[in-house]
Amino acid sequence: MSLRFEQLDFQPTPMGDLTLRRRVEPTLGVDVFEVKLGEEFLMSSLFTVAEEALATLGLAAVGAPSDLDVLVGGLGLGYTAVAALTDSRVHRVTVIDTLPAVIDWHRRGLLPVSVTLTDDPRTSLVLDDFFALMRREPEAVRWDAILLDVDHSPRHQLDPSHADLYTVDGMRALVRHLKPDGIFALWSDDPPDEEFLARASTVFGDVVAHVVDFDNPLTSGVSSNTVYVATQR
Numbered sequence: 001m002s003l004r005f006e007q008l009d010f011q012p013t014p015m016g017d018l019t020l021r022r023r024v025e026p027t028l029g030v031d032v033f034e035v036k037l038g039e040e041f042l043m044s045s046l047f048t049v050a051e052e053a054l055a056t057l058g059l060a061a062v063g064a065p066s067d068l069d070v071l072v073g074g075l076g077l078g079y080t081a082v083a084a085l086t087d088s089r090v091h092r093v094t095v096i097d098t099l100p101a102v103i104d105w106h107r108r109g110l111l112p113v114s115v116t117l118t119d120d121p122r123t124s125l126v127l128d129d130f131f132a133l134m135r136r137e138p139e140a141v142r143w144d145a146i147l148l149d150v151d152h153s154p155r156h157q158l159d160p161s162h163a164d165l166y167t168v169d170g171m172r173a174l175v176r177h178l179k180p181d182g183i184f185a186l187w188s189d190d191p192p193d194e195e196f197l198a199r200a201s202t203v204f205g206d207v208v209a210h211v212v213d214f215d216n217p218l219t220s221g222v223s224s225n226t227v228y229v230a231t232q233r
Contacts, residue, residue, distance in 0.1 A: 008110055011101040013037070015159050018101055020110065028217055033077060033111055037158065045112060048079040049214035050187060050225035051149060055083035057210050058147050058185030059090070061229050067091040071143045071177070073130035074150040075102050078113045080187075084147065085120050094124045096133065103127055131162050134174045142179045153190035153226075166196060171203040171230075181232060188226040197228070204230035 009020040016038030025032045025046065033045040043051075055072075062068060068090045072081045075097040084093050097103055103125045106114040117123055130150065151157040154166040164170045174184060184204070192209035200207040207230040216223040 008033075009101060009105060011099075013099055013101070016040075018099060020101075020105055025217075035076065040158075042158075043076050045077055045079075046217070047214065047223070048077070050212040050227060051076070051079040052083040053210070053212045053225075054147050054149055054185055054187045054227050055080050055087070057212075057227050057229050058145050058183055059084060059087045061183045061185075061231050062089075062144050063181055063233075064144055064179075065089065068144040069141065069179075070094070070145045070147065071096065073146065073148040075106065075125065076149060077111055078106055078117045080147055080149055081123065082113045082117050084145075085117075085122060090122060092122050092124070093120075094126055096126045096128045096130045098127070098129045100127055131165055134165060134170070134177060138176045142177055142182070144179055144182050145185065146174065146178060146182070147185045149187040153188040154186070154193055154196040155190065166199070168199050168202055171200060175203060175232065178232065183232075184228075184230045186228040186230075188228065190226060191224075192226050192228075200228065200230050205233045206231045 005023045007019065007021045011018045019036040022031055022033050035042045066089050070084050070090055070093045072093060072095040075095045081093050081095045084090055105111055106118055106125065109115050151162055157163050197207055197209060207228060210227045211224050212227055213222050213224045
């Protein structure tokens with residue numbers, strides 16, 4: 001068991017101070033890993049159900065039987081990427097993050113799933129701006145699935161430069177990076193957003209908002225996130 005509270009890393013970034021810490025959750029007696037950006041809590045290892053569902057729900061919508069190329073926007077604690085690797089059809093998982101510190105955490109093995117992630121030969125960790133990548137002309141590689149978990153929701157972005165992705169034009173730009181039957185899946189901390197669903201439906205053939213419920217031991221209740229899955233069929 002670790003100390004009650006331990007700061008594992010602290011890095012200034014253009015979006016605010018990035019902190020990785022480990023603490024003991026007294027109600028459960030377990031170690032919890034948390035990430036803060038400035039004064040905002042970004043993620044916690046106590047709540048990973050929806051992050052994993054982003055991969056499982058997204059990949060379940062892919063019809064291809066094998067050799068899937070998956071792009072994950074946002075490395076975070078690594079649970080979305082590791083969940084994608086459990087799908088036997090997956091050939092490659094490329095994870096993009098704009099913060100060097102986050103990639104370094106995993107290469108140093110600081111987080112619970114870091115070794116699983118970095119030891120898998122199908123994994124590539126890439127330092128880049130996901131949102132800038134989506135604006136660029138596609139390169140040779142196109143993706144069977146693009147899984148995105150960076151912003152709090154389509155309405156609440158970590159940085160104003162992200163906002164254009166959630167417009168009709170932004171999603172049309174993203175589609176250029178997908179294979180013909182590829183899918184786009186998005187994690188959100190907010191309930192389903194009807195305005196975003198309407199915009200996405202003008203770009204994709206089908207868009208479903210999955211409400212993912214999970215037990216919250218801190219409140220003794222149930223919390224929920226949303227996973228949007230958009231297909232071109």
